Amino acid sequence: MQQTAAMELAVSLSAVVKTFGAVRALDGLDLEARTGEVHGFLGPNGSGKTVTIRVLLGMYRHDTGTALLLGGDPWRDAVELHRRVAYVPGDVNLWPSLTGGEVIDLLGRLQGGIDEGRRAELVERFDLDPRKRSRTYSKGNRQKVALVAALASDAELYVLDEPTAGLDPLMEAVFQDCIAELAAEGRTVLLSSHILAEVERLCDRVSIIRRGRTVQTGTLAELRHLTRTSISVETERPVTGLDELSGIHDASELEHRLEFEVDSDHLDAAIAHLGGFGIRALTSHPPTLEELFLRHYGDELADAGVGNDHTRA
Amino acid sequence: MSTLAGTGELLRLVLRLDRVRLPIWIAAILVFIWVSAASVIGLYPDPESIEAYVALVEGNPTLIAVEGPGIGFESPNVGVVLVNETTTWATIALSLMAVFLVVRHTRTEEDAERTELLLARQVGRHALLAASLVVVASAMVLVGALTVALLVALGLPTAGSVAVAAAFVAVGLVATSFAAVAAQVMSSARGALGMGVSFVGVAYVLRAVGDVGNEFVSWMSPIGWAHRIRAFAGEDWWVLALFLASAVVLVAAAVVLSDRRDLGSGIVAQRPGPARAPRWATSPFGLAWRLQRGSVIGWSIGLFVLGLVYGTVGRDVEQLFEDNPDFEQFLAQADGASITDTFYAFTLALGAMMACGFAISSVLRIRSEESAGRVESILATPTSRSVWAGSHLAVTVLGAAVVLAASGAGTGIGLAFSVEDPEQLPRMFGASLGYVPAVLVLAGLTMLLVGKLPRLGMVSWALLAIVLVIGLFGDLFELPQWVRNVSPIEQTPSLPAEAFRPLPFAMLVGTALVGAGVGVVALRRRDIPTT
Structure with missing residues (x-):
C-alpha cells in the first residue's frame, strides 16, 4: 500500500x-x-x-x-x-x-x-x-x-x-x-x-x-477556498450587523454600495445575511493567485518593513 | 576630463574590495625584503666573506641565472650583495602583485558584468582603470618607501637604499602599466592574467639569459634594468627614465586601446563557433580536456621556451667549467657531478616548480567549476561526482607529464645544439619527467583541500610558495635539511646530477594518491556547491 x-x-x-x-x-x-x-x-x-x-x-x-x-x-x-x-x-x-x-x-x-x-x-x-x-x-x-x-x-x-x-x-x-x-x-x-x-x-x-x-x-x-473573496453589493436598505459576523474584513460603505472581503469558509453566512436587505446587484471576485501570494508573503513583507513605513530592507 | 568622472569614488571601492588582499601583498613582500636583507647582513659581516660571495657567484652560471649578474662586484660591499640576492625576486613579486590586482579590478569586473553597473552612473569610461592604477601604483610607492626605511634602519647607506627601492617600485610600475594594456587586448580576465604573467616570465628569462650570456639581452628586460641602477655601486639614476618612459607609453596605449573597444570585448573580435560539439568533447573527460587544453598548451610552450633558453647557454656553462678547473671541486655536488649537470638539475627543478603551478591551477578547476555554478548542470545528468572530479584529475596527470616533457625537451634540444651532443636530449627529457611524481604531490594536496576544505582551496598556492621558497632560497636562508624535505621537489633525486633511486618516487606517488583519494571521497560526501 x-x-x-x-x-x-x-x-x-x-x-x-x-x-x-x-x-x-x-x-x-x-x-x-x-x-x-x-x-x-x-x-x-x-x-x-x-x-x-x-x-x-x-x-x-x-x-x-x-x-x-x-x-x-x-x-x-x-x-x-x-x-x-x-x-x-x-x-x-x-x-x-x-x-x-x-x-x-x-x-x-x-x-x-x-x-x-x-x-x-x-x-x-x-x-x-x-x-x-x-x-x-x-x-x-x-x-x-x-x-x-x-x-x-x-x-x-x-x-x-x-x-x-x-x-x-x-x-x-x-x-x-x-x-x-x-x-x-x-x-x-x-x-x-x-x-x-x-x-x-x-x-x-x-x-x-x-x-x-x-x-x-x-x-x-x-x-482559493482558504482565502478571501471580495464582495461588492448594492442593497435596497442599508446593511447592518455585518460586523457581528465572523470572517469579514476591510468593509467600507458608500451610499448604497458596500464592499468587503470575506474568508471563503464564511461566504455562505455573509451572503445569507445580505439577502435580508434586498440585493440589487452583487459582484464577487475569487482571489487571484497574486492575492494568495501576497497574503502568504505578507508576513515576510511586514518583517522587511514594507507597508509599515517606507524604509527599505 | 569627463572620461575620468567618478574616479575618486571608485578609488574608495577598489580600496574597500582589497582591504585584506592589499595589506597581505604589501606585508608579504616587505617581510621577504626584510628577511633577505637581515640574512645578507648577517652572512656577510666583513670584506672577506663578501669577497668569497663574489668569487662564488662570478664563476657560477646557476647563481647568476637565479639571482643576479653581480653589478658592482669590482668594488663589492654588503649593499651590492643584497641587491644581487633580492632584486630579481622582489621585482618579480611586485610585478605579479601588479598583474593580479590590476586585472582583478578591470578585466575581471568587466567579465562579471559589474562594470556596466558603474558605467551607467556618473562614471567615466576610464575611471575604473584610473582608480585601479592609482591604488596599485600607490601600493608600490608605499612598498618602496617602507623598503627605504627598512634598509636605512638596518644600517645601509641612504642613496643606495633609495636606489634599490626605486628599482623595485619602477619594475612594479611597468608591470602595472603592462597589465593595463593586457586588460584591453585580451577578451577575458584569464587571458589578461596569462598575458601579464607571461610578461613577468619573459622579463625574468631575458635577464637570466642576458646575464649568463650576452648582456645586451638583459637590457630588454625591466628586471635587467633594475640591476643596472647600480644601487650601492655608484648609482646610475638615469636608468629610472627608462622605466618612466615605458610606463607612460604603456598607460597611453591602454587608454587608446580602451577607446577602441566595446565594453566586455577585447581588441581581437569573437567569431562564431561551431553549432555542434565534436563527439569526443561530450564526455566528462572530453569536457575537462577542452576546458584545460589551452592551459596545458600555454604552460608547455612557456616551459619549452624557458628550457630552450637555458639549454642554449650550455656552452657558456661548460666554458666556465673548462676555464676554471678549480671550480669543479668547489661547486660540484657531493657525488662529483659536473657543473653543467648541476646547473641543469637546477633549471629542471625550477621548471618542475613552475609545473606545480600548472598542476595546482588544474586541480583548482574543479573548485572553480563548482563556484561558478557550472557543475550543477553536469551533476544533474547521470554523471557521478567521482567521474566528474576524476576526469579533471586525469587531465592534471596528463597535463603535468606533457608540461614537464616540454620543459625537458626544450632544455635537451637547446643543450644538444649548444654543446653538439645529441645524447643530452634524452638525458634532459628523462630527468624532467622524473619530477612528475613531485608535481603530482602538489596536485594531490590541492585535491585534498578542494574536497575537504573547499573554501580554503586557494591555500594550495601557499603550498607552492613554500616549495618555491625552499627551492630558491634554501641556501640563502640556510634552511635546515628537515625543512627542505617538506618540498617534494627536494625529495626528488636531482637528475641528472644525482643517480636515479626508485624509493623516493614510490613515496611521492603514494603521497599524491592518498591526498587525491581522500579529497575525492570528501567531495562525494559534501554539499555541492559549497559556497
Whole structure:
C-alpha cells in the first residue's frame, strides 16, 4: 500500500531539514508532486526553493526527514535517478568558451543522448543562435540553451527552477506550449516560478513555501477556498450587523454600495445575511493567485518593513 | 576630463574590495625584503666573506641565472650583495602583485558584468582603470618607501637604499602599466592574467639569459634594468627614465586601446563557433580536456621556451667549467657531478616548480567549476561526482607529464645544439619527467583541500610558495635539511646530477594518491556547491 503511494509520487519530501551552520534553510519542508502532474513551487526569494531542488538532485544532503525522487534516494542513487530527470538551474552558468550548440550537445549526451529531431525543433522554436560563444549570450539566451538541453531529453521528471526568468513574452509562450505538451504526454514537471500567470495556466497543483516550510499546498481551487473573496453589493436598505459576523474584513460603505472581503469558509453566512436587505446587484471576485501570494508573503513583507513605513530592507 | 568622472569614488571601492588582499601583498613582500636583507647582513659581516660571495657567484652560471649578474662586484660591499640576492625576486613579486590586482579590478569586473553597473552612473569610461592604477601604483610607492626605511634602519647607506627601492617600485610600475594594456587586448580576465604573467616570465628569462650570456639581452628586460641602477655601486639614476618612459607609453596605449573597444570585448573580435560539439568533447573527460587544453598548451610552450633558453647557454656553462678547473671541486655536488649537470638539475627543478603551478591551477578547476555554478548542470545528468572530479584529475596527470616533457625537451634540444651532443636530449627529457611524481604531490594536496576544505582551496598556492621558497632560497636562508624535505621537489633525486633511486618516487606517488583519494571521497560526501 505504501509502496504504491510512493510510486504515484514523483517527488516526495517530508519534514526535510537542511541547515548551513546556524541557518535553517529548510525547516521541516513537505513537498509532494504526483506522477503526471505539473506542480507549481512558489515562495519568496530566499525561502528555500533552490535548496529544496538541490536536495532533490542529490547535490545537498539533508539533515533529517525523508526525501524520495522517483521512488529512490536522491543522494545515494543520484546517478541512476538522473537518467530519468531533466533539470534547468535557476542561475544558468555556461562555459564561456563553448558555443550554445556545443553546450546542448554536451549536456544532452551526458544525459544519455537526446532526440536529434526534437533538438533541432527546439533550437528553431526558441530562436537560438547555437554558434555564439556562451560568454556573449544574454541571460535570456543562456536560459534558452539550458531549456533546449533539458526539453530535448526524454525524461520522466522535469525539474525547472525559475525557467522563464529572462525570457521575452514570445519565448515564454513557447515555453508554456512545451510544458503543456509534456503534461499531455503524462510527464511530471516541478516548476518553480514567480510568474503567477504562468503557474495559473500550467500547474495542476501548487505548493507555497516560506522560510523553509510549506505553508500551503493543493489545487488552485483548494487554495482559493482558504482565502478571501471580495464582495461588492448594492442593497435596497442599508446593511447592518455585518460586523457581528465572523470572517469579514476591510468593509467600507458608500451610499448604497458596500464592499468587503470575506474568508471563503464564511461566504455562505455573509451572503445569507445580505439577502435580508434586498440585493440589487452583487459582484464577487475569487482571489487571484497574486492575492494568495501576497497574503502568504505578507508576513515576510511586514518583517522587511514594507507597508509599515517606507524604509527599505 | 569627463572620461575620468567618478574616479575618486571608485578609488574608495577598489580600496574597500582589497582591504585584506592589499595589506597581505604589501606585508608579504616587505617581510621577504626584510628577511633577505637581515640574512645578507648577517652572512656577510666583513670584506672577506663578501669577497668569497663574489668569487662564488662570478664563476657560477646557476647563481647568476637565479639571482643576479653581480653589478658592482669590482668594488663589492654588503649593499651590492643584497641587491644581487633580492632584486630579481622582489621585482618579480611586485610585478605579479601588479598583474593580479590590476586585472582583478578591470578585466575581471568587466567579465562579471559589474562594470556596466558603474558605467551607467556618473562614471567615466576610464575611471575604473584610473582608480585601479592609482591604488596599485600607490601600493608600490608605499612598498618602496617602507623598503627605504627598512634598509636605512638596518644600517645601509641612504642613496643606495633609495636606489634599490626605486628599482623595485619602477619594475612594479611597468608591470602595472603592462597589465593595463593586457586588460584591453585580451577578451577575458584569464587571458589578461596569462598575458601579464607571461610578461613577468619573459622579463625574468631575458635577464637570466642576458646575464649568463650576452648582456645586451638583459637590457630588454625591466628586471635587467633594475640591476643596472647600480644601487650601492655608484648609482646610475638615469636608468629610472627608462622605466618612466615605458610606463607612460604603456598607460597611453591602454587608454587608446580602451577607446577602441566595446565594453566586455577585447581588441581581437569573437567569431562564431561551431553549432555542434565534436563527439569526443561530450564526455566528462572530453569536457575537462577542452576546458584545460589551452592551459596545458600555454604552460608547455612557456616551459619549452624557458628550457630552450637555458639549454642554449650550455656552452657558456661548460666554458666556465673548462676555464676554471678549480671550480669543479668547489661547486660540484657531493657525488662529483659536473657543473653543467648541476646547473641543469637546477633549471629542471625550477621548471618542475613552475609545473606545480600548472598542476595546482588544474586541480583548482574543479573548485572553480563548482563556484561558478557550472557543475550543477553536469551533476544533474547521470554523471557521478567521482567521474566528474576524476576526469579533471586525469587531465592534471596528463597535463603535468606533457608540461614537464616540454620543459625537458626544450632544455635537451637547446643543450644538444649548444654543446653538439645529441645524447643530452634524452638525458634532459628523462630527468624532467622524473619530477612528475613531485608535481603530482602538489596536485594531490590541492585535491585534498578542494574536497575537504573547499573554501580554503586557494591555500594550495601557499603550498607552492613554500616549495618555491625552499627551492630558491634554501641556501640563502640556510634552511635546515628537515625543512627542505617538506618540498617534494627536494625529495626528488636531482637528475641528472644525482643517480636515479626508485624509493623516493614510490613515496611521492603514494603521497599524491592518498591526498587525491581522500579529497575525492570528501567531495562525494559534501554539499555541492559549497559556497
